[in-house]
Each structure stands twice: as C-alpha cells, then as structure tokens.
Amino acid sequence: MASIEIRTTQNVTIEYDAATLWERLIASLIDGIIVLAMYLLLSLLVISAGDSNLIEADEGWHMFLGLMPVAGFMLYNFLSEILNNGQTWGKKAMGVKVIRLDGKEAGLSDSLLRAVFYIVDGLLTIGILGSILIASTAKKQRLGDMTANTTVIKLKPNLRFGLEDILRINTLDNYEPQYPGVRQYSEQDMLFIKNVLSRYRKHPNAAHRQVINELVARIQQQLALPQIPADKPEFLKILIRDYIVLTR
Structure with a gap:
C-alpha cells in the first residue's frame, strides 16, 4: 500500500494512505454512471417538451447533445468536490477524497483545475494518461492533480500491521507495566501514538516537537498523572510497551 507524506504549512509532516488506481477508476466509473443517468433523463425531458422533428434536424442540438456529457x-466533479469537501459520490462510495499537498482542503480553483483537466486525463486519452500518471508518480497524481497541487487519499487508514509488529513481544515477558491506565485506549489510538512518535524521530523539528508536547499533555490528563514526564518520546514508547503487555 503506497503512502504519501504531506508537509503542512505548519511544517508538520502527515502520512496518508494513497488511494489506489483501481479505487480511483471505480470512483470515476460510479460518477460516470451518475452523470450518464442525469444526461439521459435531461435529454428525455427536453425531447418530450419540444418538437422531436425540429430537434432531430437541428445540428446545433446534436452538437449540444454530444458535448453535454x-x-x-x-x-458534476467540480460542484461535488466543492460542496462535499473533496468528494464526489463515487469517491464517497470508495472512501477516498481529494486534499491539497499542503494538507488543506481543495479550494475552488483547485477543483476547477481538476475538473478541466479531465479532458486530457480522461477524454482525449481514454483514461490512459491519467492511469499511467497515477500509477507512476510519487504522489499518485494525474495531470489535473499536478496542476492543482492535489492528490487523492483514503479516508480510513489501512492498518497494515498490529502493535505486535512495533516491538518484539518476546523481550517483554518479564516487563512490569508502568501505566496500567493505558488499557482505556484502543489499538488505533496506540497506532496513532506510534505514528506521531515515528514522525518526530524522522523529522525532529519544532513543529513535530509541539505535536509531541500537546499529545503527552493530553495523555497526562487522561491518565491522571501527577506531572508531565520529562522525556516525552520515551514516555510514549513506554505507553506502547505497556499496552502490548496488558492487552496481548
């Protein structure tokens, strides 16, 4: 599963699971079916309301019918992504969404660029260009994504490993947990803590240090600890160890 690292304007690096090519293709197929259904319905309404003989003889009407889909x-894509926070109905069904590479929601101009470049990514190249770019680029971007500085991510992270993969369990047989209150957290909570700790170790800048500080302060309140631990990264590592021992 490909992952994408996005550096926010606060210099915090966030890791997302990238939407796969198949997820994006199926989302586009669902969207295409919706648009086709709307097109057929609208065409029937217009034809039923007008003179069918005149419509059939009108070349301008034929051109309109050809360009309308x-x-x-x-x-449809432009309005859907604007109104639904980066999601068309197809993307919503597949659990993916559009975000900017600075971590912000896609804006009006971003969604407009993405919509316009569907002509190149999809129509003129029968989807081949878009598919090749999504499959081969580091950020999984089609041409529309590159121009808009966006990409498509999974909304639900794929938990590719369990906590047992983080530490060697066989080294903890005689380990005495220090924070039994850690039982209140879920495995997903602990994986989040692990990811925050990994981000800090990989990018030990002020922004990630602030995230660590805020996370530890929140945990200190939840566990009713008398004071905030001095070595915050080590504290988080101990929490992970404790959780593994107490819940395995």
Whole structure:
C-alpha cells in the first residue's frame, strides 16, 4: 500500500494512505454512471417538451447533445468536490477524497483545475494518461492533480500491521507495566501514538516537537498523572510497551 507524506504549512509532516488506481477508476466509473443517468433523463425531458422533428434536424442540438456529457461530467466533479469537501459520490462510495499537498482542503480553483483537466486525463486519452500518471508518480497524481497541487487519499487508514509488529513481544515477558491506565485506549489510538512518535524521530523539528508536547499533555490528563514526564518520546514508547503487555 503506497503512502504519501504531506508537509503542512505548519511544517508538520502527515502520512496518508494513497488511494489506489483501481479505487480511483471505480470512483470515476460510479460518477460516470451518475452523470450518464442525469444526461439521459435531461435529454428525455427536453425531447418530450419540444418538437422531436425540429430537434432531430437541428445540428446545433446534436452538437449540444454530444458535448453535454463531457461538460456535465466536469461540472458534476467540480460542484461535488466543492460542496462535499473533496468528494464526489463515487469517491464517497470508495472512501477516498481529494486534499491539497499542503494538507488543506481543495479550494475552488483547485477543483476547477481538476475538473478541466479531465479532458486530457480522461477524454482525449481514454483514461490512459491519467492511469499511467497515477500509477507512476510519487504522489499518485494525474495531470489535473499536478496542476492543482492535489492528490487523492483514503479516508480510513489501512492498518497494515498490529502493535505486535512495533516491538518484539518476546523481550517483554518479564516487563512490569508502568501505566496500567493505558488499557482505556484502543489499538488505533496506540497506532496513532506510534505514528506521531515515528514522525518526530524522522523529522525532529519544532513543529513535530509541539505535536509531541500537546499529545503527552493530553495523555497526562487522561491518565491522571501527577506531572508531565520529562522525556516525552520515551514516555510514549513506554505507553506502547505497556499496552502490548496488558492487552496481548
């Protein structure tokens, strides 16, 4: 499973699971079906309301019918991503969404660029160009993503490993837990703590240090500890050890 590191404007690096090519293709297929259904319904309404003989003879109407699905697909994607925080109905069904590479939500201009470049990524190249770029680029971006500085991520992280993979359990047989209150946390909570700790060790800057400080302060309150531990990274590591011993 590919992951994407995104550095926010606060210089904090966040790791996301990238949406796979198949997830994005299926999302686009769902969106295409929705747009096609809307197109057919609208066409039937217009034809039923007008003179069918005049419509059939009107070349301008034929051109309109030919361009409407493309324009409709672009408009649908643009409005959906703006109104649903980076999600079309297809993306919502697949559990993925669009975000900017600075960690912010995609804005009006970002969604507009993404919609317009569907012409190149999808229509003119039958989806081949977009698929190749998504499969081969580091940030899993099609051309529309590159111009808008966006990518598509999974909303739910894929927990590819358990806590047992973080530490060697066989070294903890005689270990005495120091913080029994750690039982109140879930495995996903502990994986989050592990990821924060990993981010800090990989990028030990002021922004990540502040995240560590805030996380430890919150845990100190939840566990009702008399004071905040001095060595915060080591404290988090001990919490992970304690959780493994107490819940395995």
